[in-house]
Amino acid sequence: MKTYLLFLSVLLLVSCSSSEEKRVFNAVSPNGTIVVDFNVSEEGKPYYLVMNNKNVIIDTSYLGFELKDAPNFDKNFIIKKSLTETHIETWHMPWGEQDSVKNNYKELKVFLQEKETPKRFLNIVFRVYDDGVGFRYEFPKQARLSTVEILEEHTQFNLTQDYNTFWIPGDWDIYEHLYLTTKVSEIDALKYARHVDLAQTHIPENAVNTPVTMVGNDGTHLSFHEAALVDYSGMTLKVDTENLNLESHLVGSRNTDYKVKRSVPFNTPWRTIQIANNAPDLIASNLIVNLNEPNKLGDVSWFKPMKYTGVWWEMHLGKSSWDYGMEMKDGVWTDTGKAHGRHGATTENVKNFIDFSAKNNIGGVLVEGWNTGWERWIGFEDREGVFDFVTTYPDYDIDEVVRYGKEKGVDIIMHHETSAATETYEKQQDTAYALMQKYGMHAVKSGYVGKILPKGEYHHGQYMVNQYNNAAIKAATYEVAVNAHEPIKATGLRRTYPNIISREGLRGQEFNAWAADGGNPPEHLPIVAFTRMLAGPIDYTPGIFNIKFDEYKKNNQVNTTLAQQLALYVVIYSPVQMAADLVEHYEANPEPLQFIKDVGVDWEQTKVLNGEVGDYVTIARKERQTGNWFLGSITDENARELPISFDFLDDNQAYEAIIYKDGENAHWNDNPLDLVKEKITITKNTNLTLNLAEGGGCAISIIKK
Ligand code: NOJ
Numbered sequence: 001m002k003t004y005l006l007f008l009s010v011l012l013l014v015s016c017s018s019s020e021e022k023r024v025f026n027a028v029s030p031n032g033t034i035v036v037d038f039n040v041s042e043e044g045k046p047y048y049l050v051m052n053n054k055n056v057i058i059d060t061s062y063l064g065f066e067l068k069d070a071p072n073f074d075k076n077f078i079i080k081k082s083l084t085e086t087h088i089e090t091w092h093m094p095w096g097e098q099d100s101v102k103n104n105y106k107e108l109k110v111f112l113q114e115k116e117t118p119k120r121f122l123n124i125v126f127r128v129y130d131d132g133v134g135f136r137y138e139f140p141k142q143a144r145l146s147t148v149e150i151l152e153e154h155t156q157f158n159l160t161q162d163y164n165t166f167w168i169p170g171d172w173d174i175y176e177h178l179y180l181t182t183k184v185s186e187i188d189a190l191k192y193a194r195h196v197d198l199a200q201t202h203i204p205e206n207a208v209n210t211p212v213t214m215v216g217n218d219g220t221h222l223s224f225h226e227a228a229l230v231d232y233s234g235m236t237l238k239v240d241t242e243n244l245n246l247e248s249h250l251v252g253s254r255n256t257d258y259k260v261k262r263s264v265p266f267n268t269p270w271r272t273i274q275i276a277n278n279a280p281d282l283i284a285s286n287l288i289v290n291l292n293e294p295n296k297l298g299d300v301s302w303f304k305p306m307k308y309t310g311v312w313w314e315m316h317l318g319k320s321s322w323d324y325g326m327e328m329k330d331g332v333w334t335d336t337g338k339a340h341g342r343h344g345a346t347t348e349n350v351k352n353f354i355d356f357s358a359k360n361n362i363g364g365v366l367v368e369g370w371n372t373g374w375e376r377w378i379g380f381e382d383r384e385g386v387f388d389f390v391t392t393y394p395d396y397d398i399d400e401v402v403r404y405g406k407e408k409g410v411d412i413i414m415h416h417e418t419s420a421a422t423e424t425y426e427k428q429q430d431t432a433y434a435l436m437q438k439y440g441m442h443a444v445k446s447g448y449v450g451k452i453l454p455k456g457e458y459h460h461g462q463y464m465v466n467q468y469n470n471a472a473i474k475a476a477t478y479e480v481a482v483n484a485h486e487p488i489k490a491t492g493l494r495r496t497y498p499n500i501i502s503r504e505g506l507r508g509q510e511f512n513a514w515a516a517d518g519g520n521p522p523e524h525l526p527i528v529a530f531t532r533m534l535a536g537p538i539d540y541t542p543g544i545f546n547i548k549f550d551e552y553k554k555n556n557q558v559n560t561t562l563a564q565q566l567a568l569y570v571v572i573y574s575p576v577q578m579a580a581d582l583v584e585h586y587e588a589n590p591e592p593l594q595f596i597k598d599v600g601v602d603w604e605q606t607k608v609l610n611g612e613v614g615d616y617v618t619i620a621r622k623e624r625q626t627g628n629w630f631l632g633s634i635t636d637e638n639a640r641e642l643p644i645s646f647d648f649l650d651d652n653q654a655y656e657a658i659i660y661k662d663g664e665n666a667h668w669n670d671n672p673l674d675l676v677k678e679k680i681t682i683t684k685n686t687n688l689t690l691n692l693a694e695g696g697g698c699a700i701s702i703i704k705k
């Protein structure tokens with residue numbers, strides 16, 4: 001990785017005695033528009049406020065903890081001292097939405113101590129950026145506090161408007177819910193506590209998961225989330241619909257009465273508020289990655305961003321299956337001659353994907369269902385010891401597949417469906433990653449479908465946060481990059497551990513193949529771009545060309561036009577981007593396939609050209625290496641006319657624009673395949689109007705002439 005750091009730190013020490021408590025402690029964003037005030041109340045309760053353009057957007061909000069077997073840690077504080085600091089730095093992403101990232105903030109750190117015994121210490125650090133605020137608690141080393149068991153964190157976000165809110169329920173076990181759009185006062189997460197399409201779900205409170213994005217009447221755009229979630233529980237936000245107050249509600253465990261256990265010293269994750277005056281600026285924000293620590297892995301050039309195909313969609317469609325038809329005999333998976341003949345991960349099938357990928361500038365092939373154990377997957381309680389991540393089914397010759405891939409310049413992407421049996425996976429990791437290293441495989445897609453084993457843990461609690469993070473850190477030592485499904489939310493850790501390349505953590509394309517509720521509606525991705533995508537890269541698996549797939553499933557379909565499926569390669573960022581459809585569906589459609597062949601996966605720059613949360617968004621990205629641009633535009637169920645200026649293109653450079661757009665009669669449901677391809681020459685002086693159909697999109701390759 002290219003690293004150069006430009007550091008400028010100015011330290012300013014402000015000491016004050018308790019008699020000065022009335023003075024306000026504050027930090028102002030570098031451009032002066034966002035201000036955070038901090039103080040303690042008469043009872044010594046820490047609180048903060050946030051102003052944007054002189055308007056209070058977070059009113060007096062209290063901060064503190066409820067601890068087990070110890071007095072609560074939320075009042076009787078005095079401010080011992082405070083420090084402010086200005087930080088300016090530019091760092092480089094080894095791959096990403098952009099090459100260089102500016103990290104510029106003002107920091108306020110307040111040192112608190114309880115007035116009376118036990119006189120414990122707590123620090124609170126605020127970082128104020130032009131694009132929002134992050135703050136965290138630091139439990140410093142101290143004699144009277146060596147371990148804490150946190151029953152609850154009480155971090156408030158006291159809103160000043162009844163925002164239009166784009167939210168998913170505060171599920172402790174999965175993020176794969178459809179987004180709801182309501183006022184804060186109308187949030188009712190408990191209504192979604194049952195869901196036929198989810199293998200596990202637990203929604204104990206009227207709370208939402210983050211990122212949760214809000215749009216105010218005055219154009220204020222806010223998104224609440226967290227950064228650097230390490231050795232702590234995921235945070236949901238409990239909603240007080242009457243007082244328009246959000247409060248942290250940590251994910252718990254049925255095995256412990258506390259939610260987080262840590263030895264002191266430690267820092268909590270950052271609590272984040274992204275603040276913008278328009279929707280595109282939310283996507284442009286780098287707050288979440290900036291709040292994470294710099295790269296700890298050093299050179300990660302062993303991983304290369306890539307497009308990939310895979311033995312995947314065919315299983316979701318029911319064309320083939322993950323399992324082979326083996327039986328468990330005396331604890332060993334045995335081929336008893338009952339193979340059903342529909343197994344997907346065969347040597348021959350994978351070679352077909354390799355051939356297709358090699359021809360179409362696609363670098364990888366994902367193979368799911370290659371290892372024994374799938375006969376006992378969804379719905380089984382006894383999942384420990386079922387998968388081993390090294391033993392292949394009899395019809396899959398991994399040596400031959402890897403050899404053939406190398407010959408054709410195509411990597412095999414490993415798949416580890418842990419089935420949420422965490423003890424088995426933990427035990428197997430070294431062997432599993434070593435096998436990958438032996439074959440020169442540098443990417444694994446992992447999965448955590450089902451209720452967590454050990455029973456009583458949830459996907460988003462401290463136990464699992466550590467499982468996900470430790471798996472990625474271990475994988476890095478074998479030069480393996482991780483794309484987790486059913487993951488913990490992205491919190492920008494990819495800055496520190498760049499091998500955390502992508503993840504699911506939303507309702508992915510797979511729901512269109514089988515969801516009983518009709519799949520992802522046209523508004524899904526125009527919401528995702530401004531919510532889930534603020535957290536980090538998404539393995540959405542776009543590129544379904546056979547939109548209705550009636551030959552497989554009469555009652556399911558993709559709810560977008562074909563042009564939108566292409567646009568997603570640009571709109572949804574991930575350094576691994578799947579071409580998810582079947583080889584035969586691509587080969588039948590060479591015209592749109594050309595876009596997948598051409599489109600980049602690693603970007604020098606990103607420009608969000610327009611957008612409204614939940615309605616539409618247009619993004620242009622400049623490819624590293626080539627300097628070519630790609631543009632993607634998507635809309636919800638409404639057709640749109642979007643004027644585009646290409647003034648972001650290089651000076652004195654002509655480009656060939658290959659436009660893939662909705663035809664005149666295109667419509668996500670009535671006519672999704674109506675697509676028109678045209679070529680024109682453009683420069684930075686060109687203006688165009690994009691016409692997107694209902695549920696439609698537009699994709700443009702902008703290639704230097
Ligand atoms: C759920 C994942 O999201 C999906 O992509 C995968 O195919 C299955 N689990 C099987 O692991």
Ligand code: CA
Pocket residue numbers: 176485486504508
């Ligand atoms: Ca999933």
